[in-house]
Amino acid sequence: MTASNPTLAALADDLAAGRITSRKLVEDCLARIADPAGEGQRAFIHVDKEAALAAADGMDALRKANAAPSPFAGIPVSVKDLFDIKGQVTRAGSRALEDSAPADADAPVVARLRRAGFVVIGRTNMTEFAYSGIGINPHYGTPKSAWKRDIGHVPGGSSSGAAVSVVDRMAYGALGTDTGGSCRIPAAFNGIVGYKPTQARVPLDGGVPLSTTLDSFGPLANTVACCAVLDSVLADEPIRPLARRPVKGLRLAVPTTVVLDELDAEVAETFERALDTLARQGALIERIAFPEFLDVGIIGMKGGFAAAESYAWHRFLLASKGDVYDPRVSVRIARGEAITVPDYIEMLNGRRSLVTRAAARIAPYDALVMPTTANAAPVIADLADDQVFARENIRSLRNCTFINMIDGCAISLPAHRHGEVPVGLMLAQSGGNDRKLLEIAAGVEGVVRG
DSSP states (O other): OOTTSOOHHHHHHHHHHTSSOHHHHHHHHHHHHHOTTSSHHHHEEEEOHHHHHHHHHHHHHHHHTTOOSSTTTTOEEEEETTBOOTTSOOOTTOSTTTTSOOOSSOOHHHHHHHHTTOEEEEEEOOSGGGOOSSOOOTTTOOOOOSSOTTTOBOOOSSSHHHHHHHHTTSOSOEEEEESSSTTHHHHHHHTSEEEEOOGGGSOOTTBOOSOTTTOEEEEEESSHHHHHHHHHHHTTOOOOOOOOOOSTTOEEEEEOSSTTTTOOHHHHHHHHHHHHHHHHTTOEEEEEOOTHHHHHHHHTTTSHHHHHHHHHHHHHHHHHHGGGSOHHHHHHHHGGGGOOHHHHHHHHHHHHHHHHHHHHHHTTSSEEEEESOSSOOOBGGGGGSHHHHHHHHHHHHHHHHHHHHTTOEEEEEEOSOTTSOOOEEEEEEOTTOHHHHHHHHHHHHTTTTO
16 A cells, blocks of 8 residues: 555545545546556446446445444445446456346345445456456456556456555555455555455455355455454444554464465565564564365365366356357366265365364464465566466465465455565465454564565
8 A cells, every 4th residue: 555545544634524525436436447557448347437426425325314224335346247236237358247137136245335325436457257367358358467567467367456456546445356365466466455254253244256165255455454344344244443462463374385385586585574474563473383284185186176167157058158258267267077976075174174184283372474475476468378377376375275275364464565576475274264264364464574
């Protein structure tokens, strides 16, 4: 976050004090989206201009009457193209769903954002059907990450447009999804915050599934506190101030199994500097073996839950419109055809054991800490080769996927300094520890880039 990227709390204060109106916020976001020199045309698949302006006027009127539904009413947010919005076609970043009927109702998470008064400004671009951690989309274009735009680095996926919409102030928060890092990876590559909640806290209805076992719906925003506000709304919990846990005395575990392998030099350097900073602030950092992570590769050997469950959803659409899919997506979905019922049951049993054992491993610690991704954002042009693409995709997803597989919660914070390549620092806990993790992250956020 920079001074030019205000927090939700700062915007709420400005709205309450009359220093700005919702209409002005929305108009400014719309102008940035429309700017031909910016990334708006690639970050958004659809912009809800008239509806957003009407909603903004409505929130301004309610605030004037002291009837605003929340302090954040009137703040514009973006919604990933994976979610149903009443009256709109949910394309999931694909051309294969273009002739689908418009949604009859908002997805519950979209309805909850509206109920809190947030203004939905448009639908953001994404990896087709959410099946990649890179963020390239051959159908709608690929928005460039915030890092060295003249070179053109990938935005991270699958919530690519979500992250770019926030970092470029085309929205002040974004609704994304996370099956193996799709909130955290784009947050890391763009220098913002991305949160993956415990899956059971946020309803999955009204979103095109990738893996019903692993999917989570979460926010991307400028700070931990901003993500905490949006997370509370998405989980239908009261919005309350986020206590910042002191770093001093925190017990943080750094897994040494797999997650530190083959890191880009910039990632390794930034990560170790962050650990040193936390240690100097009094955190107790312990490097531990985490053998459970080795099981993730075994469970997913044939394509894992994403292949099996996405194939079940896509099999008829692939048969009729497979030629419209991005081949890099369809080939991954098609792997699910070879996964048998016994294979799937074995995966379920393996994961059930994994979740239990991982929770026991994490229990003595306040959080796990690791690099969000093994790689810094690759250059888009370098990924034309399918083998290079596959390698970098796996490296982007690897560390994040571990947390989805153990049914945990996790957050990515920017750990780099100004002018450095964006690098994410991931904090994670076992499922159900969301508030604790957000409080810890708020404390870490305050010192880690110092």
